[in-house]
Amino acid sequence: MSYYRSIKASKLHRHCESCYSRRCRAPVEIAVSCVIISCRALCGATFHLCKEEEHALLCPNEKVPCLNVHYGCPFTMCRSRLATHLEVCPASVVCCSVEWNRWPLEDIHNDFYINILNEDKDEGALDLSMALRDQRHLCTRIKMKSLFPELMDQEDEPPPPEEEGAVGGEPYSDGVEVNGGSNDHFGQNPTKATKNENIPEEKMAASSENSIDRDKYDRYEKMFSKERGGCRQAAVEKDDKKEKDGSSKGQRAGMVENSRGSNEGSESGHAPWQKGVLERVGQELTAQEYNMYIVHNGRMLISFGQMPACTPREKDFVYGKLEPVSLDSMTIPLGSYKPPVSYREKRRDRKDYSKVPETESKYTDTSDLDDIQKMDEMYATLLCCAEKEIRGHKICETVPIDGLFVDIATQTYSFPTAPYKHDTSLADITTDKKSKLYVQTVTESISARHDPTSCPFTFRCGHPFRRDEYPYHYKNVHADIQFSLDGWFEQRCPLAYLGCTHTRKNFHPFSQKAVVTYHQDLSTFSLKPEVCGSLTAVAQLGPQEMNEDSLSCLPYEVLCHIAGYLDSFTLSQLALVSQLFREICATHLQERGMVTLKWRKRSYSHGGSRWKCTKVWEFSHLFSKVNRWCFNDDPSMSDHLKVCPFYQREIKTERIAVMLKD
Numbered sequence: 108m109s110y111y112r113s114i115k116a117s118k119l120h121r122h123c124e125s126c127y128s129r130r131c132r133a134p135v136e137i138a139v140s141c142v143i144i145s146c147r148a149l150c151g152a153t154f155h156l157c158k159e160e161e162h163a164l165l166c167p168n169e170k171v172p173c174l175n176v177h178y179g180c181p182f183t184m185c186r187s188r189l190a191t192h193l194e195v196c197p198a199s200v201v202c203c204s205v206e207w208n209r210w211p212l213e214d215i216h217n218d219f220y221i222n223i224l225n226e227d228k229d230e231g232a233l234d235l236s237m238a239l240r241d242q243r244h245l246c247t248r249i250k251m252k253s254l255f256p257e258l259m260d261q262e263d264e265p266p267p268p269e270e271e272g273a274v275g276g277e278p279y280s281d282g283v284e285v286n287g288g289s290n291d292h293f294g295q296n297p298t299k300a301t302k303n304e305n306i307p308e309e310k311m312a313a314s315s316e317n318s319i320d321r322d323k324y325d326r327y328e329k330m331f332s333k334e335r336g337g338c339r340q341a342a343v344e345k346d347d348k349k350e351k352d353g354s355s356k357g358q359r360a361g362m363v364e365n366s367r368g369s370n371e372g373s374e375s376g377h378a379p380w381q382k383g384v385l386e387r388v389g390q391e392l393t394a395q396e397y398n399m400y401i402v403h404n405g406r407m408l409i410s411f412g413q414m415p416a417c418t419p420r421e422k423d424f425v426y427g428k429l430e431p432v433s434l435d436s437m438t439i440p441l442g443s444y445k446p447p448v449s450y451r452e453k454r455r456d457r458k459d460y461s462k463v464p465e466t467e468s469k470y471t472d473t474s475d476l477d478d479i480q481k482m483d484e485m486y487a488t489l490l491c492c493a494e495k496e497i498r499g500h501k502i503c504e505t506v507p508i509d510g511l512f513v514d515i516a517t518q519t520y521s522f523p524t525a526p527y528k529h530d531t532s533l534a535d536i537t538t539d540k541k542s543k544l545y546v547q548t549v550t551e552s553i554s555a556r557h558d559p560t561s562c563p564f565t566f567r568c569g570h571p572f573r574r575d576e577y578p579y580h581y582k583n584v585h586a587d588i589q590f591s592l593d594g595w596f597e598q599r600c601p602l603a604y605l606g607c608t609h610t611r612k613n614f615h616p617f618s619q620k621a622v623v624t625y626h627q628d629l630s631t632f633s634l635k636p637e638v639c640g641s642l643t644a645v646a647q648l649g650p651q652e653m654n655e656d657s658l659s660c661l662p663y664e665v666l667c668h669i670a671g672y673l674d675s676f677t678l679s680q681l682a683l684v685s686q687l688f689r690e691i692c693a694t695h696l697q698e699r700g701m702v703t704l705k706w707r708k709r710s711y712s713h714g715g716s717r718w719k720c721t722k723v724w725e726f727s728h729l730f731s732k733v734n735r736w737c738f739n740d741d742p743s744m745s746d747h748l749k750v751c752p753f754y755q756r757e758i759k760t761e762r763i764a765v766m767l768k769d
Contacts, residue, residue: 123155131155175199179702179722194575197701197724201577203568205585206559208551209241211489212544218606220544225608232599232610233632234548234592236625241566242546243627246485246534249563251527254491254501260526379407385414484522485537489545492563549593570631572727573701576675579732584632587614587736588623596623598744602753609747617735631728633676659687666691675699679726696724 122133122140133140141156148168163169167187173180174189175198184192193199212220223235252259377388377400385408388400401408408414494502503518524536559565572580588596596614600607615621621634658666670678670691678699682692705723710716748754 118160119157120155123157126155129153173198178704179724181697195573197573197697199574200571200701200703201574202571203577203580205568205581206553206565207589208553208557208562208564209238209245209546209566210551210564211486211493211546215483215486215543215545217604219603219608222606223548223608224542224544232548232608233588233597233612233623233625235544236627237550237589237592238544238546238548239542240625240627240630242544243534244566245489245546245563246537247532249488249492249533251488251531251533251536252529254488254495255520255522255525255527258520258522258525258527260528379404379413380411384408482521484524485533485540485543485545487520487522488533496557496562496564550589552590570728571701571703572729576727576729580727580729583730583733587733588632600744600747600751600753602748602751605753607751607753609751611739611741611744611747613739614736615739616731616733617737618733619731621731629728631676632730633728634674634730634733659685663691667694670695674731675726675729677730679728682726692726693724696726700724700726 120138120140126133126140129143131140131143135142143153144156144159146152146154146162146166146168147159148166150166150168152162152166154162167185169186170183171186171189173182173184173192173196175193175196178198180196180198182192182196223232226232226235377384389397392400405414409416491502494500498506500506505513505515507513522536527536553559553565557565559567568585570580591597596612598611598613600609612623615623616634619634620637622637623632624635625632661669666688670681673681678692678695682689702722702724704720706718706720708716709719
């Protein structure tokens with residue numbers, strides 16, 4: 108009431124504002140009270156006349172739009188039915204998030220994977236159809252630049268965008284980048300060229316490697332002077348506190364004098380740009396002071412090339428003086444050291460570590476090997492992706508296994524279509540090649556080991572459905588069919604490892620005779636009903652013997668009635684037949700369809716662009732709901748084994764002597 112009172116307090120009477128009695132008998136007076144009325148929507152509520160607008164905000168029988176009106180729902184209903192409507196709201200769309208992994212084959216020359224490609228892919232096995240679909244999407248998402256940067260065409264790569272207004276964007280002439288700048292060795296800076304016009308060419312050539320940018324030098328000189336002042340003041344305060352320690356006071360005074368007298372050409376100060384500053388600091392300062400110097404001036408030391416950006420861990424700090432210990436003073440006898448047990452468990456095949464053969468590092472050219480010249484580009488790329496995903500590194504990288512052993516691997520790639528362009532994908536180089544199967548027909552569930560967002564072998568369903576359709580989609584498509592293809596819903600011959608491609612679908616819907624098929628272009632399952640022989644014969648007639656558009660000759664009302672028995676997937680395909688059937692399917696959109704938001708990028712003539720959202724009505728890919736499955740009447744797998752060409756029985760006719768023990 109506080110919000111309502113602040114907005115419309117002038118419309119309420121003094122008595123009505125605090126009166127909540129349904130049987131109020133206060134007399135009607137101007138500016139004091141008004142008459143008691145009942146709700147016009149017949150919800151049963153009674154209130155003062157001036158509170159009618161307030162009651163409309165809470166009345167259960169008030170007509171209000173759907174909560175998803177901004178997402179495209181056109182329905183208006185009573186407020187009491189909003190919760191029930193959300194279950195069937197066309198704008199309440201759920202996107203299927205079921206994911207699975209599919210890994211590459213270990214042997215693409217297996218007879219089984221070669222023979223199954225000769226089957227009819229439209230009416231063939233479901234696991235093969237899904238594998239080919241996933242393989243096509245896998246080739247599209249893999250970019251050659253991320254795996255083989257050395258095989259890319261450098262000329263076709265677009266130049267990196269230049270950042271304007273970045274502080275410290277210019278690098279030094281020795282190639283050290285500062286704040287993401289680019290190296291000037293590849294293009295001379297015109298401002299630097301004007302400053303060095305009067306310098307002879309011989310001196311320019313001699314000092315090109317060690318030249319200093321004066322502008323940057325002045326900036327760092329100003330920055331270091333401020334730090335010098337702070338250090339000087341800190342040293343003075345520290346000396347005042349420790350007057351008794353004369354030696355340390357004299358040493359710090361010498362440090363201050365050295366910092367005051369340091370300049371560009373001197374080699375005795377502690378400025379980060381001076382040559383050999385780290386050697387002098389390491390000799391003159393203690394280990395603690397040396398570490399503090401590195402912490403405060405590390406960035407400038409890296410910028411001026413005094414130290415590398417990444418150093419080994421053992422060289423980061425100085426731990427004072429370390430004296431070697433003689434072997435005579437050690438309590439452990441020489442040669443009795445053994446590796447830890449944790450390392451030995453990872454190398455159980457090597458019992459005696461003293462007998463490990465010596466290794467020698469050599470560079471070997473493998474370009475003369477025939478296998479490399481005949482390497483399949485797609486197979487090699489998928490293996491590299493699998494190695495990087497499963498083991499965390501590329502095949503050609505040197506990876507430490509544990510504290511004692513290191514795997515050193517080198518791989519040479521010779522692809523016939525290299526070099527590649529900067530945006531080349533695996534699908535671009537395998538478009539004109541013969542179709543082969545490179546991924547397994549068996550899927551694997553998602554585990555916490557692999558990140559679905561970055562793993563190239565992770566696939567997602569991603570189909571949108573209405574909220575009331577999603578439970579049937581998950582049950583029929585994923586739980587009943589997809590995750591049961593390995594030997595339950597679809598059964599392969601036990602001799603498939605020898606090359607037999609025979610399959611048997613064990614189930615069909617209980618309510619109707621239909622065959623489950625998979626559409627690779629739409630990435631969805633569907634039910635294909637089995638029709639009688641007479642209808643099949645009519646469908647095989649020629650255009651002269653049968654009217655091709657006989658269905659369209661039916662009355663419009665009859666066609667709309669027939670369309671009401673079709674599932675959502677059939678309606679989506681029927682709408683693509685003709686304009687007539689598109690209009691017929693549109694009559695079922697609000698009841699059976701869904702509205703989704705489609706984002707499109709619109710470009711303008713002035714060069715700008717923006718994303719615009721449009722509301723699109725469509726049907727989902729849900730086939731007829733199947734609550735129960737039953738076994739097919741097809742011959743069993745044992746009947747197939749009697750005629751399987753890969754089932755060769757070996758009959759033993761010769762007698763075998765058997766020796767019996769007494």
